[in-house]
Amino acid sequence: MSSFVPFWYIIITILWTGFFILEGFDFGVGMLHSVVGRDDAGRRAAINTVGPLWDGNEVWLIVAGAAMFAAFPGWYATMFSAYNLALVLLLAALIVRGLAFEYRGKRDAARWRGTWDMLMTVGSVLAPLLIGVALAGLLGGLPINSDQNFTGSFWDLLRPYPLWTGVTLVLLCLLNGAAFLCLKTTDDMRERSWQAARRVAPVTAAFVVGFIIWTHVNAGRAFWLNVIELLAILAVLAAVWLVYDHREGFAFAATAVTIASCIISIFADLYPNVMVSSTNPAYNLTVHNTASGGYTLKVMTVVVVIFLPLVLLYQAWTYYVFRRRISVSDFQAPPTAAVPEPRSAVAPERPGMTPQEESHVRES
């Protein structure tokens, strides 16, 4: 067995973890934008905190899926077939959420925006919920036969442990999103984001502790928690404390560490299995009976070693470019999809234009 096999298991863990660290606060912002934004300007401000970032973040999911396809085709085939209907729902959630970002401001009508706001909220809740259910199902066990084929029904996917995991991830995204909004907004919005974070934090901590214990029991390896499970619990407790202590940067970091350690603990407790069969442990899918050939893994290793650091580099640069806080007052004018008016501070009102004409120009 090629030593690239465990390496690729680690890469896939990294990709899923990266996806949740980055897209986690996106989802949270999507869920919270109508809560922290009282009016349209507020909602737009909230959405624009992740505006330049969400698309690049979502690619992590695509790459995680594609990497499973390339490195562990058997895993990809069984998992995606088993979750067929759940994935249809997930895709619908991601599609409406993605379009909500782009299309919301493209028409100046209250009903249009209201619809997209609603879709963004629903999509942002459903997506982490379903992915959480899917990832936990790998460890929790699904009916799989000796040919590595899923034999259950849709309801087999919705067992208590996966559902608990899904809810835990939704809460974590919510908390991370709230902390992110504290970091990126000003004044009233920042205050409302703090409020949201304070409300969510204790519940999140309870769910994370429950999730970690449940995961540990499911893995059934040892009595004591392992390092990564301990880290998750410590990080979430730290996050609660930091939220109540009003330290936004550290609160955000602690939540991100919690998310990462939760995802990693699923994968760490799963290894060397990749999907547990509830029918018969002998039918478990493992890294070995699902992996690609050594040559493929070698080629993909070269590709990932070159491109992943590059991606991290330019994504980090993006975060640096858009590091500034966003204020509601930037958004008091209606959305200007094509070309916004130049800042009025520089070019005052155009002479001879009534306010109506002015706003017409802005809209066009």
Add this chain to the structure above:
Amino acid sequence: MNVDLARIEFAFVTINHFFFVPVTIGLGFLTALLQTAWYRTKQDEYLRLTRFFGTLLVINVAIGVVTGLVQEFQFGMNWGAYSRLVGNVFGAPLAMEGLAAFFLESTFLGLWLFGWDRLPKKVHLLTIWAVALGSVLSGAFIMAANSWMQHPVGYTMVNGKPQLNNIFALFTNPVFVWGYAKVLLAALVTGCMVMLAVSAWQLRHGGDRGVFGRSARLALIVLVPAILFTLLVGDELGVVEGKYQPMKIAAAEAQWTTCQPCSFSLFQIGGGNNDQTPTEIIAIPHLLSLLATNHWNGKVEGMTPLNNQYNQQYGPGNYVPNVFIQYWGMRVMAYLGALTLLISLWGLWAIRRKTLVISRVFLWVATWAAVLPFLMNTAGWFLTESGRQPWIVQGIMLTKNGISPTLSTTWLWISLIAFIVLYGTLGTVDLLLMLKYSRDQLPPPRTPADEDQPVPAVLY
């Protein structure tokens, strides 16, 4: 039943996805050109055009990205046996696409949109080129994967499974080289036709002639060579496919018996899977030989002898694809391609006569011609994908064996209906938005006072 449903679903989501892909590639490149022109000449018209067409580009990219997600998941969701068998070859280019291309495109699109007032002009110009490069690269990896299904290379069979043993073979595969060139050119044609149509509509409805005249000219000047090369490359692709997938080409000509020399039928009634002799036929002598083999007297094998040969090689079965789809897919694509060429030459002539911005007839035709590239692209994919049937991977796996074995018919119906409803609704919304913004006013020219200020960012 399950196979048919899964095929309909895949065809449905793929055809829809490929409405947006060529616009992204083509319009992305043209928008980058416009911004480069602004960067170099400092003329305000180019900035206004960049922002105008950039908005259309973004509306289109949004739906292209999210429908691309579905593509990625489809293989595992419905085609589990296929994914399991070929994942270690086919998955590699898909994963490379994500890492090397899709990340680039998506990240830099955010930088481009929101970075107008944050980045130096030169860096900002580079971000739109990075978006264009990302979309072009993305196409390369996807086409390498698709071409492998048409003509598998770079593998050995180990325990009945293809194992990748040469990744470079995937990118030197002749089907890939010509197919990818064809896709890029077709995307460019699509982008140009969209830009031309929008400019033409604007010129007919009182849009600024000085501005939209420029975009119409730019579109035409790129379009003429693009469509010409599309036709030439398409012809060569036919020869390459004739070599590796003779059945596909024979079916595209409804050629049941082997012929030498072969005439090309321009139009015929009958000659499909159930009645092998056409009743009405208009044909040009020698043209098929020339198209399919590049020789005046070239030989084209017929479907019946090919089917007999495959029966001996792969076991008993019917290896003939749907002839009606092949025959008409080929003709719709080729005839509309020729029509596009004529329209583009007409436009070129109008540029020369300096009547482009006032010729109402041409502008009317150019507006409606926007539908042509979409019909051509779809017909072309029907020809390529239906022509590979009954194989999912030519010579390695039959389509009917590729499906997820334990998938229930109910699940397939649910997912198919869900996608039809979702795409139907969102496709309509997208189309309406595209039309709204195509008919929108140009952004106003910048006043001298603005000139020293950065251009404001595009916000959601």
